[in-house]
Amino acid sequence: MLCVTDRTCPAGWKMFSCSCYLLSSVRGFWSTGRQDCRERGAHLVIINSLEEQKFFSTFTEEGSMSWIGLTDIDTEGTWKWIDGTPLTLSYWRRGQPDNGGGDPQWGEEDCAQFYTGSKTLNNWNDVLCDYPLKWTCEKNADV
Ligand code: CA
Numbered sequence: 001m002l003c004v005t006d007r008t009c010p011a012g013w014k015m016f017s018c019s020c021y022l023l024s025s026v027r028g029f030w031s032t033g034r035q036d037c038r039e040r041g042a043h044l045v046i047i048n049s050l051e052e053q054k055f056f057s058t059f060t061e062e063g064s065m066s067w068i069g070l071t072d073i074d075t076e077g078t079w080k081w082i083d084g085t086p087l088t089l090s091y092w093r094r095g096q097p098d099n100g101g102g103d104p105q106w107g108e109e110d111c112a113q114f115y116t117g118s119k120t121l122n123n124w125n126d127v128l129c130d131y132p133l134k135w136t137c138e139k140n141a142d143v
């Protein structure tokens with residue numbers, strides 16, 4: 001995962017390994033974030049290593065919540081990254097994903113949020129996709 005070649009990120013994006021990351025300034029539904037990232041030639045953040053999970057825990061402000069590119073909207077309980085890859089490495093909060101726990105107040109929870117805590121690495125939660133949150137776009141750094 002180390003980026004050995006010289007690469008750069010656009011202004012305002014933060015580099016980690018060979019990727020660039022941008023936190024949105026506004027809030028929107030998960031689908032809004034997905035579309036915004038597409039328009040930037042990027043995708044909602046995909047976390048596929050412990051190193052990236054650790055980096056991302058410091059990238060987002062403590063106590064904040066934001067969308068990541070993970071959903072089980074196609075098949076309930078089958079989580080997939082936005083690029084179609086299945087979820088193999090995961091950092092769910094304790095008791096999550098719970099699909100709302102059957103409480104109608106939360107509805108069907110099919111999109112994943114990153115809930116930045118103080119120390120824990122286990123900070124993902126599934127929530128209603130139509131919930132207003134910030135999101136993070138990720139794309140490959142330019143060579
Ligand atoms: Ca679900």
Ligand code: CA
Nearest residue numbers: 098099100126
């Ligand atoms: Ca949940």
